[in-house]
Amino acid sequence: MAKEKEKDVLLHVENLKMYFPITKGIIFQKHVGDVKAADDLTFDIYRGETLGLVGESGCGKSTTGRAILQLYTPTAGKVIFRDADGDRDLAQTSGETLRRLRRQIQMIFQDPYASLNPRMTVGSIVSEPLEVHNIDNSAKRLKRVRELLNIVGLNPYFINRYPHEFSGGQRQRIGIARALALNPDFIVCDEPISALDVSIQAQVINLLEDLQDKFGLTYLFIAHDLSVVRHISDRIAVMYLGKIVELTESDELYANPLHPYTEALLSAVPIPDPAIEKKRQRIILEGDVPSPANPPQGCNFSTRCPKFIEGKCDTKDPAFQEVQPGHWVACYLYEGVHK
Amino acid sequence: MFKFIVRRILGFIPVILSVAAITFFASKAIPGGPFDFAGDRSLPEEVVKNLEAKYHLDWPGWKQFTSYMIGDELTIFRTKHEIDDVNVFIEGDKAIVNGNVMLLDNKTLCKESGYIVYGGFTIFDLDTEACGTSQGVIRGDLGPSFRYRARTVNDIINETLPLSAQLGLWSILVGLIIGIPAGIVAALHQNTIWDYLATFVAVMGVSIPSMVLGPVLIVIFANNLGWFPVAQWGAKPPYFENMFLTPGFDWINYFSHAILPVLTLGTGISAVFARLTRASMLQIIREDFIRTARAKGLHEQVVIWRHALRNSLIPVVTILGPLAASLVTGTLIVEQIFGLNGLGKHFVQSISNRDYALVLGTTLLFAVLLVISNLFVDIMYAWLDPRIRLE
Amino acid sequence: MGRLLEVNNLQTQFFTQDGVVQAVNDISFYLDEGETLGIVGESGSGKSVGVMSLIRLIPIPPGKIVGGEVIFDGQNLVKMTDNEIRSVRGNRIGMIFQDPMTSLNPVLTIGRQIMEALELHMGMDKTQSRKRTVELLEKVGISGAADQVDRYPHQFSGGMRQRVMIAMGLSCNPQLLIADEPTTALDVTIQAQIVELVQKLQEDLGMAVIWITHDLGVVAGIADRIIVMYAGQTMEEAPVRELFAKSRHPYTHGLIASLPRLDQRSGKLESIEGLPPDLVDLPKGCPFYARCKYRIPKCDKQRPKLDEISPGHYVACHIDINKDSITTEHPWEEDKE
Numbered sequence A: 001m002a003k004e005k006e007k008d009v010l011l012h013v014e015n016l017k018m019y020f021p022i023t024k025g026i027i028f029q030k031h032v033g034d035v036k037a038a039d040d041l042t043f044d045i046y047r048g049e050t051l052g053l054v055g056e057s058g059c060g061k062s063t064t065g066r067a068i069l070q071l072y073t074p075t076a077g078k079v080i081f082r083d084a085d086g087d088r089d090l091a092q093t094s095g096e097t098l099r100r101l102r103r104q105i106q107m108i109f110q111d112p113y114a115s116l117n118p119r120m121t122v123g124s125i126v127s128e129p130l131e132v133h134n135i136d137n138s139a140k141r142l143k144r145v146r147e148l149l150n151i152v153g154l155n156p157y158f159i160n161r162y163p164h165e166f167s168g169g170q171r172q173r174i175g176i177a178r179a180l181a182l183n184p185d186f187i188v189c190d191e192p193i194s195a196l197d198v199s200i201q202a203q204v205i206n207l208l209e210d211l212q213d214k215f216g217l218t219y220l221f222i223a224h225d226l227s228v229v230r231h232i233s234d235r236i237a238v239m240y241l242g243k244i245v246e247l248t249e250s251d252e253l254y255a256n257p258l259h260p261y262t263e264a265l266l267s268a269v270p271i272p273d274p275a276i277e278k279k280r281q282r283i284i285l286e287g288d289v290p291s292p293a294n295p296p297q298g299c300n301f302s303t304r305c306p307k308f309i310e311g312k313c314d315t316k317d318p319a320f321q322e323v324q325p326g327h328w329v330a331c332y333l334y335e336g337v338h339k
Numbered sequence B: 001m002f003k004f005i006v007r008r009i010l011g012f013i014p015v016i017l018s019v020a021a022i023t024f025f026a027s028k029a030i031p032g033g034p035f036d037f038a039g040d041r042s043l044p045e046e047v048v049k050n051l052e053a054k055y056h057l058d059w060p061g062w063k064q065f066t067s068y069m070i071g072d073e074l075t076i077f078r079t080k081h082e083i084d085d086v087n088v089f090i091e092g093d094k095a096i097v098n099g100n101v102m103l104l105d106n107k108t109l110c111k112e113s114g115y116i117v118y119g120g121f122t123i124f125d126l127d128t129e130a131c132g133t134s135q136g137v138i139r140g141d142l143g144p145s146f147r148y149r150a151r152t153v154n155d156i157i158n159e160t161l162p163l164s165a166q167l168g169l170w171s172i173l174v175g176l177i178i179g180i181p182a183g184i185v186a187a188l189h190q191n192t193i194w195d196y197l198a199t200f201v202a203v204m205g206v207s208i209p210s211m212v213l214g215p216v217l218i219v220i221f222a223n224n225l226g227w228f229p230v231a232q233w234g235a236k237p238p239y240f241e242n243m244f245l246t247p248g249f250d251w252i253n254y255f256s257h258a259i260l261p262v263l264t265l266g267t268g269i270s271a272v273f274a275r276l277t278r279a280s281m282l283q284i285i286r287e288d289f290i291r292t293a294r295a296k297g298l299h300e301q302v303v304i305w306r307h308a309l310r311n312s313l314i315p316v317v318t319i320l321g322p323l324a325a326s327l328v329t330g331t332l333i334v335e336q337i338f339g340l341n342g343l344g345k346h347f348v349q350s351i352s353n354r355d356y357a358l359v360l361g362t363t364l365l366f367a368v369l370l371v372i373s374n375l376f377v378d379i380m381y382a383w384l385d386p387r388i389r390l391e
Numbered sequence C: 001m002g003r004l005l006e007v008n009n010l011q012t013q014f015f016t017q018d019g020v021v022q023a024v025n026d027i028s029f030y031l032d033e034g035e036t037l038g039i040v041g042e043s044g045s046g047k048s049v050g051v052m053s054l055i056r057l058i059p060i061p062p063g064k065i066v067g068g069e070v071i072f073d074g075q076n077l078v079k080m081t082d083n084e085i086r087s088v089r090g091n092r093i094g095m096i097f098q099d100p101m102t103s104l105n106p107v108l109t110i111g112r113q114i115m116e117a118l119e120l121h122m123g124m125d126k127t128q129s130r131k132r133t134v135e136l137l138e139k140v141g142i143s144g145a146a147d148q149v150d151r152y153p154h155q156f157s158g159g160m161r162q163r164v165m166i167a168m169g170l171s172c173n174p175q176l177l178i179a180d181e182p183t184t185a186l187d188v189t190i191q192a193q194i195v196e197l198v199q200k201l202q203e204d205l206g207m208a209v210i211w212i213t214h215d216l217g218v219v220a221g222i223a224d225r226i227i228v229m230y231a232g233q234t235m236e237e238a239p240v241r242e243l244f245a246k247s248r249h250p251y252t253h254g255l256i257a258s259l260p261r262l263d264q265r266s267g268k269l270e271s272i273e274g275l276p277p278d279l280v281d282l283p284k285g286c287p288f289y290a291r292c293k294y295r296i297p298k299c300d301k302q303r304p305k306l307d308e309i310s311p312g313h314y315v316a317c318h319i320d321i322n323k324d325s326i327t328t329e330h331p332w333e334e335d336k337e
Helices: A061-068 A095-102 A122-132 A138-151 A156-160 A168-180 A198-215 A226-232 A250-255 A260-268 A274-279 B002-029 B045-054 B061-070 B153-188 B193-207 B210-224 B239-245 B251-284 B288-295 B300-312 B314-328 B332-337 B344-352 B356-384 C047-054 C082-088 C110-121 C126-139 C158-169 C188-205 C216-222 C240-245 C250-257 C297-301 C331-335
Strands: A009-024 A030-046 A050-054 A076-083 A086-089 A105-108 A186-190 A218-223 A235-240 A243-249 A321-324 A327-329 B079-083 B086-091 B094-097 B100-103 B115-118 B121-125 C003-016 C019-032 C036-040 C063-072 C093-096 C176-180 C208-213 C225-230 C233-239 C307-310 C313-315
Touching (some): A009 A061, A030 A218, A050 A226, A061 A186, A122 A138, A122 A168, A198 C250, A235 A260, A274 C216, B002 B061, B002 B356, B153 B193, B153 B239, B153 B332, B153 B356, B344 B356, C003 C047, C036 C216, C158 C188, C208 C216, C225 C240, C233 C240
Parallel strands (some): A050 A218, A050 A235, C093 C176
Antiparallel strands (some): A076 A086, B086 B094, B094 B100
């Protein structure tokens, strides 16, 4: 898996910031603050791996995905995409160059009900990216659409049907077929299974894994469900209030969580096994996540942290550093611990 | 809250100014003028010219507009005109013509026409007291009517608005009293005979125009049954004094006059309210918090009154604003059918008469009422829904 | 522990334009005092409608309880008059719902919404009910409750609103609390708070809890017994440990195997292919037939009865997955057009 290809970075994100300004007034807009949805994120995504991005609602995980895809224009930072043509900073590209790069970068959305145009047939939804990028003639496109539907486990017989005739899981397959149409290298999966029923979730997870093996895809898998992220990801980044607090391989994260938030998050996830559940000791966090428009002084987690150090955590942001090989964390508990 | 209201009222000023400017220049753009005809015959050219001069229609557009908005320095007691090389200056009952003071008595006035005649020229029209001058809209003076001699737009509005407003407010009240309960009943008994009945009546109410309903009501209740009088209003201006300060005011007479026009106008309104209430009630009673209320064991009536009604009134309140503004300023058809001297007809006639001042006056009145009722709607929203905060 | 609730052959249908939706199709179960019962199922399994039918909280029409009885504390709730059932709701049976954002009335203060149940069922006056409301809010972990009673729901976070809902559900000291997916809309750390709170309150107050969820993980930790529902029917019912360790129904088995687990690095997930049946047009036989790997011809013809295979363990299945072998690897492919 990722281990052998560790140095083969596909996407390098550096100091990525995505701020949404808060303004007041109608005519003269006064800038009164920012919602720091993604605040100074630095990480790599290796070719062929799945990087899980996990966090609770409002932590900025979806925004990060969209900022990487340039669906939002990042406030600052670099998003360097590396392929055969060399390194390119997506944040600095625009127009035709960006449009060409977009072929290699696709997205799968959370809501299979809202993300498909209800007035388009399945065939036209899946072939749209091919048309937009002027690939093939219509006969070849039709052939390609049939092939794609087969790949995602839908009967090509359904090509002329409309999205509302399908169940949630089948719609998500249509969304996946659309994302695959241009043979991308990299797919951002934004909560692709959270709207689906349990027995359907496994179908979609398996499909995504099969496709990764078949086409050598790289995924950024954004989700709030840690069990699912642990299952599908090679490495996991944990986000809290716009920041990545911990990043490491998924087995390591479960076995050896360093950040107090990761610990609490792991302990809060229920395990479908009563024998284990009865014995588990939960870390119950107090209170709610603070507003991203008004984050606390110092470490963002300081207001809820069970291991809070006064005079330290509430003064300055802890640095995001590699404390063990491949294990990054932003916490004062590991200050001075070197790899 | 107070700050919100003050801010909103300040915000009205540019709106009203724009409405005034657009209406002013748009009405001037229509070919023809107010003095093209007097009855059937056209006026002599020089008379028209003098009249136009009197009303400043010979001024450039921008100057007319500013004089209309902020008034000119001329008042009823102090007018100055330059017509050809005659210099006229009028102060009270004296006119100073080319430096000579002359009394404005019967000799100098041409009685029939009301023009000052000097040296064979008709130089000035003293027919109206307003005399082509205005205090300006900012001081509440909407200027003289070009058509109704001797009356200002303010006079006309003062005479006709109170009647129209009474008719409009009663009709809205009838609309609310009939429409909202009908809508609630229809929603709570969805797809039963009550729902179909209410929906049927509502569709009828919306689709039968008042020019049909009014005469039908007159024929049935006035002509055949003789229960109610056909025309006129059961109170005389000034209405407030007459109705509320006069002991022994004949309320029965008042309502017997009012009932047919109010029903004619109110039926359509209640139909609109019923449909809105039904639709929003149907949506609200499917909300989760209604299920919560039922899960508490509350009686169905409490669920509806305490939990559903306030939420479902929001769309009704939304249309109440514009509806109130347009009803209060009069409805031509109903007023005509019942022979009521309301404001409605002036909206229509002022335009065909090219009575610029009256066009502007009625439009401005409507605009002001509209923004005020919308402010009222916003305050109602905040009262109905605490999530809306007035800032 | 005495028997608190007994549901026999409950059947709820919705009469719609598309036909009769058989939302709950002949379910029977029981609940003892102080016990926690987990009801698990996917959307459309009838788990919510089934439990709502207990206190007749389904919209009528189009819904209708067409058969069965619900014996709560010796009385049949199905046969009660409207007034009688209202005196049970919110009083002896409390409820909390899935979405705390939409389940509270946005235009009334939270205090008002809690107080009205107290005034109705406990005959309290304004002062008494207000005092009790403040106590309740403190009990569910809302700090500074005295200042919070007059605030509106939108001024609280999702987790706090669910605490308000819990205070409301528990206001009259119910014997039974029905929790309909109370943590589904919440983040996992908030879910842990709410689960802990309900468990603590259950210990203090000694009430029984029916916990409806689609998440087997949540009920694994809190339920004494679990019912697995599918297409309006009970597929399997068992004490919690037995259900996870020795599930006998192919659906339950598939459901557990399809869950990724945090504590294990699993290989490929076992997935249940295909889709649940249309509730308007249920098959004559077992509703899971079309997706079942173990199916035999009999399953298509005859609906299996819920049999007790060991004490407290009921299964509705013609075959024994421990003895019988898989008959088809991908059953759903055969049905494809």
